[in-house]
Amino acid sequence: MRSSRALAVAALAVATATAAAACSSGSGSSSPSTSTGGSSSSGSSTANVTLTWWNNGTNQPLLGVYQNAIKSFEAANPGITIQNVPIQNETLQKTKIPLALQGNNPPNIYQQWGGGVLAQQVSSGKVANITSDVSSWIGNVAGAQGWAVNGQQYGVPVDLHVVGFWYRKDIFQKVGITVPTTIAQLESDDSKLRAAGYAPIAVGSKDGWPDAFWWESFALRDCSQSTVTSDIAAKNFTDPCFTKATNDLDAFLNTNPFQAGFLGTSSQTGAGSSAGMVASGKAAMELQGDWDPSVMQGVASKADAAKLSSELGWFPFPQTPGSAGSQTAVLGGGDGFSCTGTTAQVTACAKFLQYLDSPAIQDQLVGVGQTGEPVLASQSHAITLPATQTASAYLKTAAYEQLYFDTALPTKPGLNLDAAIANYFAKPSTSTASAILSSPSAP
């Protein structure tokens, strides 16, 4: 009896000691990875480098383009291995990346969208300055300055985006309406579409940021470029033109332009998403970035997806005649990638980014991948989708392209703005409307 008790006590002691050892070895093992910014694997030769790549290419066709790019890059660069980790967009952007940058083992190549958010990420000390790695070719990359902080390159764009309306030509034709050029025309089209049994416009309000596209688009029409720039920098939309934008949006929302239950609809997940509704012909149009056709391909049935190429059209955000802002300015941005890790990993990462920005891969990204605009102006001929070709042509004539406000602002002010606009969509009132204007500087 006693001996078994003694045994049990001994066993417990061993277990405790093991647990303690496990704890201490856990904390011990984190110290080498803490130094990933410097030297942990610098002992190993450049010839054998493994890179983890976080991106939002969860669905075909983009997934296939990325996989093929990895395959051909690895074949051309023996010793470099890239592990593709596609992650759902909202999770990637808002949860995974911020947490990874606080931890000690961030992905070696990760997707980000430039602007104020990138500047904040740089303050983590983990994002590599790749200015010298990319200096020989970055000059050819359009929009690259959006991925620079204080003149230093901390990321590289691989495609550019323009926000506008993706609409179903077949539905427009059936209902007998044409592409609207003013908000008044859009409203009249909406009522005809609704009378014909269609949801006129789909919006994925559950995600918040699609709502923000609406307010921001009205702001571009009502405010001058310099006002937009200065108030974003001040993190406070004090100029009266933003109040006008809110009023214009309010008047538009009062026409009930969206699908039933739009506040609970996500933008990109599944057939019930706003992208899915346009793809299946339940809704006639959607205000989205030019990644939308690619998202639609991923969530549509085969039959619907096949129709998209010929039936999808594009038009810019309608004008609000008489307003102070540019009537041809567009909202947009781009997808880019940054590097973290050891010197060898960062060098390999920059090499891979150069490969993604090479004409061959650019052609695939904007062609088969339908990601939007190429960063190499020479490759815009590779865009195969007619709707995206229209968007691309319009971008060349636009007065200017404004980066999405939530990306131009740092993370918290940007999310506050999206949340305030989403809240206004949910409960339109004077208080939720005025909350939008000061939201970037809210706690």
Added chain:
Amino acid sequence: MSQRTATEAGLGPAAADDSAAAGPLRAHRRRSPKLIKRTELTILLAPGLILFVGFVFVPIIIAAYYSFFSWGGYGPLGPSVGFKNYSFAFHDLYFIHAIEHTLILTAASVVIQGPLSIAIALLLNRKFFGRTFLRMVIFAPYVLPPAVTGIMWNLMLQPNGFVDQVMKSLGLGGLVQEWLANASLTLWVNFVVLTWQYIGFGIVLLLAGLQGVPRELKEAASIDGAGPWEVTRRITLPLLAPTIRIWGFITVIGSLQIFDIVWILTGGGPGESSETIAVYLYTKGVQATDYGYASAIAVVLFAFCFVFALLYQRFALRRDMQGALTREVG
């Protein structure tokens, strides 16, 4: 009552141990029984204590410390801002709303789920054909991971989804709502799904408590002429009270911290119409990367739970915990 029995059982072996160990030890005059007991206690308690201190106590202290800084999570701790995060929080309308939503969910859980659980538990305690099957069916949702529950109900509550179709086929089409999109409804939709998930737990807990109600007492009351309702009211419910009090404690603490189902079902939306304290904390901390502010929110949430736990232990659970806390057993 069940708590006291557990305490007695826990003390039993230790007490028996003392007397058994005393004989041989005294003969060898090696170590005092007190020392052995202390060593044993240390060894047995250490792992739990280390885990508690490392993963509960220290994080609470760290969160409280972070709450005095404006810190984005990257790099060294940012500038100290004193109590600014706290004053911001209580001036932020969204946070006040989040507190309101959380308190509504908590109160509804107690007021609606409580009587419902008791009634169903009393029914399921009777003998009838298919009782085991029914018990299993009612408990089944509790076994599902909350994430699965959230996704499942999110799909079923879509416009023209399963719930709408079922209602239409039952002739209730007129009552169909935009379940996940109506800002004045989503909090209650969340509550229904939460009830669906957690009521099984309450029922099983109460059923277990009902097994501790002696049949002889009920029989004696019946013989004395008490009707079934009177037996329930005067015998069963008073004897079930300790279990009900424990259920209340678990439910309130769980409701104050609710996150997972709400996050998946509505994301706290539309807008902030179903945002709870935990959802607010997550959006401010992880998503907006404002860790100092989110820490302040976490401290406030902790204070809510802590104060409630203390008051509840002091006033509601006092009788149930007396044996365990004072060791005056029997």
